[in-house]
Amino acid sequence: MRRIYLDNAATTAVSPAVLEAMLPWFAEAYGNASSVHTEGREAKRAIENARRQLAGALNAAAPQEIYFTASGSESDNWAIKGAALSRGSGHIITTAIEHHAVLHTSAWLEKKGFSVTILPVDAWGRVTAAQVEKALRPDTILVSVMAANNEVGTLQPIGEIGALCRARGVLFHTDAVQAAGAIPLDVQTMQIDLLSLSGHKLHGPKGVGALYIRKGVKIDSLVHGGAQERGFRAGTENVPGIVGLGKAVELAHASLDAHAAKMTALRQRLIEGLQARIPNMRLNGHPEERLPNNVNVSFAGVEGEALLLRLDLAGVAASAGSACTSGTLDPSHVLMALGLTEAEANGALRLTLSSETTEEEIDRVLEILPPIVADLRRMTAR
Numbered sequence: 001m002r003r004i005y006l007d008n009a010a011t012t013a014v015s016p017a018v019l020e021a022m023l024p025w026f027a028e029a030y031g032n033a034s035s036v037h038t039e040g041r042e043a044k045r046a047i048e049n050a051r052r053q054l055a056g057a058l059n060a061a062a063p064q065e066i067y068f069t070a071s072g073s074e075s076d077n078w079a080i081k082g083a084a085l086s087r088g089s090g091h092i093i094t095t096a097i098e099h100h101a102v103l104h105t106s107a108w109l110e111k112k113g114f115s116v117t118i119l120p121v122d123a124w125g126r127v128t129a130a131q132v133e134k135a136l137r138p139d140t141i142l143v144s145v146m147a148a149n150n151e152v153g154t155l156q157p158i159g160e161i162g163a164l165c166r167a168r169g170v171l172f173h174t175d176a177v178q179a180a181g182a183i184p185l186d187v188q189t190m191q192i193d194l195l196s197l198s199g200h201k202l203h204g205p206k207g208v209g210a211l212y213i214r215k216g217v218k219i220d221s222l223v224h225g226g227a228q229e230r231g232f233r234a235g236t237e238n239v240p241g242i243v244g245l246g247k248a249v250e251l252a253h254a255s256l257d258a259h260a261a262k263m264t265a266l267r268q269r270l271i272e273g274l275q276a277r278i279p280n281m282r283l284n285g286h287p288e289e290r291l292p293n294n295v296n297v298s299f300a301g302v303e304g305e306a307l308l309l310r311l312d313l314a315g316v317a318a319s320a321g322s323a324c325t326s327g328t329l330d331p332s333h334v335l336m337a338l339g340l341t342e343a344e345a346n347g348a349l350r351l352t353l354s355s356e357t358t359e360e361e362i363d364r365v366l367e368i369l370p371p372i373v374a375d376l377r378r379m380t381a382r
């Protein structure tokens, strides 16, 4: 039987239209965008077209505010280190549920002498603008709050935090890697200074990302060398990747509302179906303010890793709330920040849908999952 892929928060399939847009740029039109000849200028035009596609989807004031990188992780690193290093010292505010690309970058800066405040979140995984306001100090240089969480799907009040930061003259970065292509993003109305996104989370290719840098915002560059990306990010451009990212962002933006409606309906079918079939299940993350495609649940008395392996054997690809490192289960920092016990965090299962997910697949999971949970509970009860 065809496998059911419900791990779209980890990565997505490149959509056929994206692949088609990318193909000519590998072996037919392979010019270096820095070259002055026809082939080079063609590559340059393709990159500038992608820049316009991203600027359009984010409502950036100008395409020149979009910079291409090699990943969402690089964009997060660039935004945070670049802002910090250009100022030399100061205070950074972020949250306990950020991706490691933000948290580990902040920890690294703390070792270099910057000070960092990590805001706690509520039981749904939310922070408020009031919390950010309380944490602001005269030396605060940057606030970094993700738009949507990759594990539990919780959305943050990005517009309110953006307005606060703009009013206080503090830079605001948002990791929108999960949010881009899933919920509306408008860098102008949300008053965002720096925004990270990544190709492979929205049916684009792996190994390409982008950072929006609002005009006038000064950050240091991290990759030195050639004059690519207006001299701010050296390295010969990944033309097929950038073309694919542009196409993926454009397609996602064009069908944002319809996609969200479809995902929300399928998500609720899955959540409600599981609730009806499995006792002692908890939904992690905010019940409504969550990514349309995210389901994260914990089953008391079940280890997520064991559940994953059984699901995999049954043809379902999912993700757990813990990572098995050197024989011990490391509970997810996100689930712990939501106040789950270690046992609850270790029993978490993340199922993330995509536009390719069908109702039949959801119903199939509703048949497959409950007996596996019951079986694992019997085993641990013995």
Ligand SMILES: *Cc1c(COP(=O)(O)O)cnc(C)c1O
Binding pocket: 009, 070, 071, 072, 073, 074, 076, 099, 101, 146, 148, 149, 150, 175, 176, 177, 178, 198, 199, 200, 201, 207, 208, 209
């Ligand atoms: C996947 C992800 C990243 C990292 O993006 P890569 O392109 O895989 O490096 C950063 N932040 C969030 C929220 C993510 O989900």
